[in-house]
Amino acid sequence: QVQLVESGGGLVQPGKSLRLSCAASGFTFSNYAMHWVRQAPGKGLEWVGVIWYDGSNKFYEDSVKGRFTISRDNSKNTVNLQLNSLRVEDTAVYYCARARSNYIDFWGQGTLLTVSP
Amino acid sequence: SYVLTQPPSVSVAPGQTARITCGENNIGSESVHWYQQKPGQAPVLVVYDDSDRPSGIPERFSGSNSGDTATLTISRVEAGDEADYFCQVWDSSHDHYVFGTGTKVTVL
Numbered sequence: 764q765v766q767l768v769e770s771g772g773g774l775v776q777p778g779k780s781l782r783l784s785c786a787a788s789g790f791t792f793s794n795y796a797m798h799w800v801r802q803a804p805g806k807g808l809e810w811v812g813v814i815w816y817d818g819s820n821k822f823y824e825d826s827v828k829g830r831f832t833i834s835r836d837n838s839k840n841t842v843n844l845q846l847n848s849l850r851v852e853d854t855a856v857y858y859c860a861r862a863r864s865n866y867i868d869f870w871g872q873g874t875l876l877t878v879s880p
Numbered sequence: 881s882y883v884l885t886q887p888p889s890v891s892v893a894p895g896q897t898a899r900i901t902c903g904e905n906n907i908g909s910e911s912v913h914w915y916q917q918k919p920g921q922a923p924v925l926v927v928y929d930d931s932d933r934p935s936g937i938p939e940r941f942s943g944s945n946s947g948d949t950a951t952l953t954i955s956r957v958e959a960g961d962e963a964d965y966f967c968q969v970w971d972s973s974h975d976h977y978v979f980g981t982g983t984k985v986t987v988l
Contacts, residue, residue, distance in 0.1 A: 798977065807964075807980075808966050808968075810978065824976060858922060864928075865911060865969075865970035866913035866925065866928050866929075866968060867913075867923075867977075868928075870922040870924070872921075
C-alpha cells in the first residue's frame with residue numbers, strides 16, 4: 764500500500780536551516796509529482812511547493828520562494844525539503860503528498876517543525 | 881490569485897445533510913477538490929474534479945461546482961464525519977495550489 768513517511772522535524776532557532784525528508788513506498792515513485800504542504804498549529808492547510816516526477820520543474824508558494832528548495836532522488840524514492848533562513852512563522856506540521864493530476868491523492872502523516880528562539 | 885472562502889463552521893444533526901461551500905469568482909470554470917481532516921490526522925481526499933469520489937469514500941459525500949460556488953454535500957451525516965474540510969484548486973496562471981480557508985463540521 765502507498766506509504767509516505769516524513770522525518771527531520773524538530774526545534775530550530777530562527778535563521779537556521781533544516782532538511783525534511785519523505786520516504787515513499789508502495790507505488791512507482793518516479794511516475795508522480797510530489798508536494799509539500801504545511802499546517803501551522805490550529806490553522807488551515809498551506810501549499811508549500813511541488814516537484815515534478817522527474818525533478819525538471821519546481822514551483823513554490825511566494826512566502827518560501829528563495830528560502831525553501833524541494834529535491835528528489837528517484838533511485839531512493841525520497842523527496843526532500845531544504846528550509847533555510849527559518850522564521851517563527853514557518854512553525855507547522857509539514858506533510859509530503861503525492862500528486863495526481865491537479866490534486867493530492869495521498870498524504871503522509873507529517874513532521875512537526877518548531878522555529879523558536 | 882485565488883482566495884477560496886469557506887464558512888468557518890457548519891453544524892448538523894445526525895442523519896441530516898451538511899453543505900459546505902467554497903467561494904471564488906468564477907470557480908465553476910476550475911476543477912475543485914475536497915479533503916477531510918480529522919483531529920491529529922493527515923487530510924484525506926473525499927471528492928476530486930468537482931464531483932468524483934475516490935474508492936473507499938462513501939456515496940454520502942458528493943460535490944458540485946457552478947458559477948462562483950463549489951459545494952461539498954454530506955448526506956445522512958454520521959458522528960464520524962465530524963472533521964475539518966478544505967477545498968482546493970490548481971491556480972494554473974501562477975502554478976500554485978490554493979486551499980480554502982477550511983470549515984469545521986460539528987455533528988450535534
